[in-house]
Amino acid sequence: MAISLYYFESAPPARSVLMVIAALVLKVDLIRINLSNKEQFAEKFLQRNPTHTVPTLDDNGFIVWYSHAIVQYLVDKYGRTDELYPKSFEERTRVNQMLFFETSILFPSLARAVRPVFYDNATAVPDNKIKNIEASFEFLETFLSVTNYLASNHLTIADICALSTVSTMQIFHQVNNVKYPKLVAWLSKLKSLEFYNVNLDGIQKFTDMFMPLLK
Ligand SMILES: N[C@@H](CCC(=O)N[C@@H](CS)C(=O)NCC(=O)O)C(=O)O
Numbered sequence: 001m002a003i004s005l006y007y008f009e010s011a012p013p014a015r016s017v018l019m020v021i022a023a024l025v026l027k028v029d030l031i032r033i034n035l036s037n038k039e040q041f042a043e044k045f046l047q048r049n050p051t052h053t054v055p056t057l058d059d060n061g062f063i064v065w066y067s068h069a070i071v072q073y074l075v076d077k078y079g080r081t082d083e084l085y086p087k088s089f090e091e092r093t094r095v096n097q098m099l100f101f102e103t104s105i106l107f108p109s110l111a112r113a114v115r116p117v118f119y120d121n122a123t124a125v126p127d128n129k130i131k132n133i134e135a136s137f138e139f140l141e142t143f144l145s146v147t148n149y150l151a152s153n154h155l156t157i158a159d160i161c162a163l164s165t166v167s168t169m170q171i172f173h174q175v176n177n178v179k180y181p182k183l184v185a186w187l188s189k190l191k192s193l194e195f196y197n198v199n200l201d202g203i204q205k206f207t208d209m210f211m212p213l214l215k
Pocket residue numbers: 011012013035040051052053054055065066067068103
């Protein structure tokens with residue numbers, strides 16, 4: 001049996017896992033769950049993940065859902081080194097801290113911005129949602145003035161999870177170079193890495209779905 005990832009390329013959390021898989025050079029079977037067709041509610045998928053979200057990983061029958069838990073698991077189990085998710089207690093805590101920031105502040109500021117457009121017929125991202133995104137950018141800029149990457153001076157899974165979210169925000173709201181020079185530099189450094197290629201298809205599909213809805 002193999003490792004399977006249930007994904008939808010437009011979903012940023014799924015793209016975080018795709019990028020970590022690419023960074024680890026793992027062989028994983030990709031199973032597309034088309035959220036636009038509500039395939040996540042199929043009984044077979046709900047048995048694997050009752051919360052009906054992508055990404056969901058099936059490693060020879062061991063099921064993990066929630067992108068942050070999946071990337072932690074993949075590096076712990078399959079990483080040739082622990083660099084992306086260090087085992088040292090303090091370093092790992094710093095990475096976990098940033099993963100919690102990603103899941104509780106950064107990603108929700110994206111989700112809350114796009115929801116009115118996708119689901120409530122809004123034709124622009126509401127100003128207060130843009131303000132939340134800007135607040136997230138300010139946090140990221142502050143983190144990056146302490147260390148070169150979000151959780152340490154080297155790349156970790158925290159950077160990759162944040163990258164999928166920020167690169168999606170950039171579709172409709174650019175990161176200002178003057179206000180956030182460190183964040184802009186971090187983005188361009190990460191986008192030059194080889195694993196970033198697997199993010200591009202999803203960014204394009206998200207753009208194709210989202211931008212025509214704006215006036
Ligand atoms: N915190 C979760 C979020 C996953 C999530 O919300 N995925 C969305 C797509 S971005 C989804 O699958 N939505 C389908 C649904 O809720 O039915 C993670 O990191 O995996």
